[in-house]
Amino acid sequence: MHRMMLLAVSVTLAGCAASPSSASDSPGPPQPTPIHGVTPGHACKIGGTDRFIGQPGTSATGAAILRASNAAVLRWAPPGYMLTMDYREDRVTIYLGSDSKITKISCG
Numbered sequence: 001m002h003r004m005m006l007l008a009v010s011v012t013l014a015g016c017a018a019s020p021s022s023a024s025d026s027p028g029p030p031q032p033t034p035i036h037g038v039t040p041g042h043a044c045k046i047g048g049t050d051r052f053i054g055q056p057g058t059s060a061t062g063a064a065i066l067r068a069s070n071a072a073v074l075r076w077a078p079p080g081y082m083l084t085m086d087y088r089e090d091r092v093t094i095y096l097g098s099d100s101k102i103t104k105i106s107c108g
Contacts, residue, residue, distance in 0.1 A: 039090040042072035044107035049092075052105060057096045065092060065105060 048068050055061050057076065066074050071092035077083055078096045087108045095104035 038088075039072035042070055042090040044069050044071040044090060044092045046092075046105065046107050049105045052094075052102050055102050057094060057100050057102055061102065062094060065094060069105075069107065071107065 046069065049065055052061060052065055052068075057078075062074050062076070066072075069092045071090055073088060073091040075083070075091055075093045076096065077093055078100075079098050083093070089108070091108060093106050093108065094102055095106070097103045
């Protein structure tokens with residue numbers, strides 16, 4: 001019984017092993033390692049988003065805020081919603097009031 005368990009664990013762990021890198025097979029310069037919270041060409045800029053305060057929190061408004069802020073990631077924050085504290089330079093956060101209208105917009 002113990003040998004069967006050991007075999008099952010070994011097979012399971014073998015599936016987790018890293019496969020050999022194929023970087024040497026691909027032509028061209030090595031690609032940079034992605035960094036969490038960084039989308040090339042996107043850094044959130046809050047300037048110019050004040051005009052959305054008081055507007056309804058709709059998908060159309062969210063898309064407009066994404067364009068205006070140059071962010072790549074949009075995060076909605078309804079009342080009482082818990083948010084992670086990680087910082088992302090490519091993310092805009094839209095805070096909503098109990099009436100689903102935008103009360104605050106911030107980057108990160």
